[in-house]
């Protein structure tokens with residue numbers, strides 16, 4: 001498998017204290033890489049560096065074989081789609097308009113989206129089950145509905161790499177599974193690659209090919225699910241005692257906490 005993102009010795013600090021302290025990891029073509037770790041361990045910071053929001057980092061990051069620092073914003077946006085934890089537009093806009101922003105990296109000059117763009121916009125709104133309220137204003141939606149709009153916008157961007165930061169955390173269990181599955185099925189069907197931050201360990205196990213456990217800006221464990229999910233790692237990372245059993249349906253690890 002080729003690597004679509006390669007990160008070597010990444011360091012970053014917002015002020016004096018380092019938040020990322022020597023991160024080494026790769027995202028392989030076609031995989032979902034789940035990122036786990038307690039609050040403040042640096043997961044969102046890592047995502048925001050990869051998608052070009054945070055700048056003053058040191059180390060090396062290559063995306064599709066080119067240094068991240070060589071990308072323009074528009075070129076990066078055609079490759080990377082970022083789904084943040086929350087999205088707060090400064091103006092209240094209709095759902096369809098927000099989803100259509102996903103097509104911006106493809107538009108020329110001041111021209112708006114064309115027929116082909118609208119085909120894609122409609123398709124992703126159907127997929128994420130928001131088509132029914134495409135003419136409503138964003139501010140009138142529930143938290144979970146808003147999150148589905150943000151996911152649709154990212155899908156409309158058609159990046160080869162999806163970066164998803166706790167992207168199902170506002171969703172009810174039904175939509176969380178459904179939207180999670182849409183994203184991972186899409187990654188697999190279209191040969192995309194994804195990095196996704198999770199807090200729910202069992203959801204991360206189900207959705208990911210490999211897992212990264214972060215703690216205090218460092219990687220504690222990295223590898224396939226059965227290699228990384230064990231009581232020692234969970235104790236070190238979260239300070240929680242857990243037993244790992246085999247999920248009788250998926251045959252994947254199932255984490256049961258007993259603290």
Ligand SMILES: Nc1ncnc2c1ncn2[C@@H]1O[C@H](COP(=O)(O)OP(=O)(O)OP(=O)(O)O)[C@@H](O)[C@H]1O
Nearest residue numbers: 014015019037038039040041042043044045046085
């Ligand atoms: N804009 C900022 N300015 C200063 N410090 C920040 C800023 N954003 C994050 N931090 C700090 O950086 C550290 C890592 O934060 P980050 O948001 O990356 O963690 P996280 O693992 O994503 O946490 P969570 O699970 O709570 O979302 C934390 O100590 C946080 O307080």
